[in-house]
Amino acid sequence: MTQEINLKSEITATQTGQRLDQTLADLFPDYSRTRIKEWILDGSVTIDGDVSNKPREKVLEGQIVVVGATLVEETTAKAQAIDLNIVYEDDHILVINKQAGLVVHPGAGNSDGTLLNALLHHCPGIELVPRAGIVHRLDKDTTGLMVVAKTVEAQTHLVSALQAREITREYEAIVLGSLISGGTVDEPIDRHPTKRTHMAVVYSGKPAMTHFRVAEKFRAHTRLRLRLESGRTHQIRVHMAHLGHTLVGDPVYGGRPRPPKAVTPEFFDVYMNFKRQALHAIRLELAHPYTCEIMSWQAPVPEDMVILTKALRKDTEDNPSSIL
Structure with missing residues (x-):
């Protein structure tokens, strides 16, 4: 499947002397600078009718x-009919509430059966x-909004x-x-x-920032609400483990389960x-890429976490003098 792209504009006085790739990125902000550079290099751009394949070429006022x-297919993955919990959809975006166990993108050990395969089936075109529209990821067993x-x-x-x-x-x-x-x-x-399958706080690594606040205290656990400033792989899991407060059930960073003493x-x-x-x-808010309207969604906490929270609450009530 392919799609033809036809764009045309005139260079303004304020753009005179700019690089061609920079100017095109300004003129056509719907397309990334990387894609525009590819188009220049493969001869898809003309200036006043002449092909220009030099991203650094300077432009002049009045040039057309x-x-x-x-656009050609960006993936060779196959479409698969996989159920998706769709929270919102229009012609431009799709918001889903991802279930536990669903891998987002094909990789080693997960060549199919992923969210990407499901999207190829659900959204023809x-x-x-790129990446079938996936702009951020959730880990396989993390649930919620994407x-x-x-x-x-x-x-x-x-x-x-x-x-x-x-966002x-x-x-x-x-x-x-x-x-x-x-x-x-x-x-x-x-x-x-x-451990090459693990992430870690590494001082030569990429900047990452996580904000958190206490939502509820239990006898030996805490329920948190967190907000990301960045989106590194395993970011919340790594940052909380770095603080010495690993996530309950985390098979990679949490080690063996450690229930409190004297539990039922x-x-x-x-x-x-x-x-x-x-x-x-649990919550996602963004400006719609076409209408610029601020949109917000919330996804209910999944049943397994609700059950765990209730059990922690009951344990705290049963052991009020043991709260850490």
Whole structure:
């Protein structure tokens, strides 16, 4: 599948002397600078009728620039009919409430059965959008809200908004230990130096910032609300582990389950059978890439986390003098 792109504009006085790639990015903000540079290099751009394949070429007032390009399929993955919990959809974006166990993007050990495969089935034409419109990810066993771009233009705007920290992403989590108050973790993240499937706080890594506040205190755990300023892989899980408050059920950073002492058999059963990190993307807010309207969605906390929260509440009531 392909889509023809035809764009035309005149260089203004204020743009005189600018690089061609910079000017085209300003004139046609629906497309990323990387894509525009590709179009220049492959001969899809003309200035006053002559092909220009030099991104650094300087432009002059009055010149007519034309882009005649073809969008081609960005993925070879196959479409698969996988159920999606769709919270919102229009011609430009799709917001889903991702279920636990759904991998977002194909990779080692997950060649299909992913959100990307589901999107290719649900949205014909989304194969023309890089990564099938996926602009941010959730870990396989993290639940909650994700926005997907259905067009190249929408994706360009959403990626820019994400980089500018104009998209609000809030999470709910349950962590080990009793936190007295909220705070901010501002620590860089990169691959773990020896465990290559893990991430870690690494001081040569990429900047990462997580804000958190206490939502509810239990005997030996805390329910948190968190907000991301950045979006590094495993960011919340790594930052909370760095503080010594790993997420309940986290198989990578939490180690073996550690229930409090003197618990009931019922609590023990709920706690030991919680087999994923207790993390849910509960709220998403953004400016719509086409209408610019501020839109917000909330996803109810999933049943397994509701059951865990109730069990922690009951354990705290049963042991009021043991609160840490």
